[in-house]
Amino acid sequence: MLGKIIGGVMGARAARNSRNVDQPGGALLGMAAVTMARRFGIPGVIAAAAGGYALKRYNEKRRRDPASSFRS
Numbered sequence: 001m002l003g004k005i006i007g008g009v010m011g012a013r014a015a016r017n018s019r020n021v022d023q024p025g026g027a028l029l030g031m032a033a034v035t036m037a038r039r040f041g042i043p044g045v046i047a048a049a050a051g052g053y054a055l056k057r058y059n060e061k062r063r064r065d066p067a068s069s070f071r072s
Helices: 002-015 023-064
Strands: none
């Protein structure tokens, strides 16, 4: 319970620096991150971070050069 509270506070503070997320949304994301870390463990968190980074790179590349993206 204490971890979720700390995660919520940290998420709300991190949301102050983001234009896309408001403070209540940041608090919910912080609490979800703590829950995810507990459930998946360290390897799962590392895999999720790597997957998020790969998705970010793919989206940036697709935005930069729309002709090279996969089209079905």
